[in-house]
Amino acid sequence: MTTEIRHIVFDIGKVLIHYDPNLPYSRVIPDAAEREWFFANVCTHDWNIEQDRGRTWEEAEALLIAEHPEREEQIRAFRKHWHEMVPHAYEDSVSIMEQLIEEGRDVTMLTNFASDTFREAQVRYPFLNKPRGVTVSGDIGLIKPDVAIYETHARSFDLDPAATIFIDDSLPNVEGARAAGWHAVHFTGAEKLRSDLAAHGIKV
Numbered sequence: 112m113t114t115e116i117r118h119i120v121f122d123i124g125k126v127l128i129h130y131d132p133n134l135p136y137s138r139v140i141p142d143a144a145e146r147e148w149f150f151a152n153v154c155t156h157d158w159n160i161e162q163d164r165g166r167t168w169e170e171a172e173a174l175l176i177a178e179h180p181e182r183e184e185q186i187r188a189f190r191k192h193w194h195e196m197v198p199h200a201y202e203d204s205v206s207i208m209e210q211l212i213e214e215g216r217d218v219t220m221l222t223n224f225a226s227d228t229f230r231e232a233q234v235r236y237p238f239l240n241k242p243r244g245v246t247v248s249g250d251i252g253l254i255k256p257d258v259a260i261y262e263t264h265a266r267s268f269d270l271d272p273a274a275t276i277f278i279d280d281s282l283p284n285v286e287g288a289r290a291a292g293w294h295a296v297h298f299t300g301a302e303k304l305r306s307d308l309a310a311h312g313i314k315v
Contacts, residue, residue: 114273116294116311119211120264121242122255122279123222126298127208128200128236132159135192139185153179162225165252193228198236203301205238207308210280210315212241220245221264221277223254223284245267255279257285265291276311278304 124130129266132150140146150156153175162171163307168190175186206234219242222229226249233239243279246264253260265272280298288295305315 114271116274116276116313118217118219118268118270118275119308119313120270120288121208121218121220122277122281122284122294122298123220123224123232123239124197126201126278127205127239128197128232130197132189132196133197135188135195135305139188149164149185152233153182154186160190160223160254162195162228163223165226165249168227186309190228194231194235197232200236201301202237204298204304207301207304207315209238209241209269211313214315216313217270219264219268219270221255221260222246223248225249242308255281255284256290258287258291258309261288261291261293265293276308276313278307299310 121127132154133146136146136149140149158171160176162168169219172190176183179186208218220239222245224232225248226247229247229249239245244267246267248254248260249264251260253263264270265275275293276283276289277293277295278282278298279288279295282297285295285297294311296304298304310315
């Protein structure tokens with residue numbers, strides 16, 4: 112007998128809102144090959160994830176500018192133009208989340224996000240205020256797929272892991288949730304999400 116799902120947890124970036132650093136950087140660094148080099152060697156994924164873990168932008172920028180002083184302007188452009196990296200919501204998956212909330216289901220969010228940019232996103236995208244609550248990695252100094260962040264979220268919101276389903280676009284983050292004893296599905300689009308939820312007894 113499988114446990115009934117009572118808690119639904121959404122990731123945010125690339126599940127509810129679009130995220131793409133290339134959007135402002137196609138203007139900042141017009142040459143595609145140079146831009147690719149810049150993201151591979153300067154403002155890397157590993158560098159950015161530390162802001163999600165709680166490092167300040169000031170510290171993050173200073174670190175890179177010390178290593179690449181000639182690229183100071185391009186480095187500072189990351190935070191300066193961050194708002195352009197999140198240009199729109201995924202209306203179809205947002206509507207699934209809103210429908211679940213309207214039906215009275217328990218919906219929360221768990222996201223790798225810097226504290227300050229998350230607050231900006233909440234102002235721009237008011238639906239991010241609709242779930243019962245959110246765990247923001249930058250607020251607590253933990254990031255997915257570390258099992259500790261899922262355990263912290265479950266404790267904070269009194270979730271039964273066996274009765275919880277998590278939705279994330281990143282496979283490692285899905286695996287992290289499963290390692291914490293949750294059910295988890297890999298998000299690739301709203302239609303697949305509907306069928307994944309239905310397979311767990313949740314029809315939307």
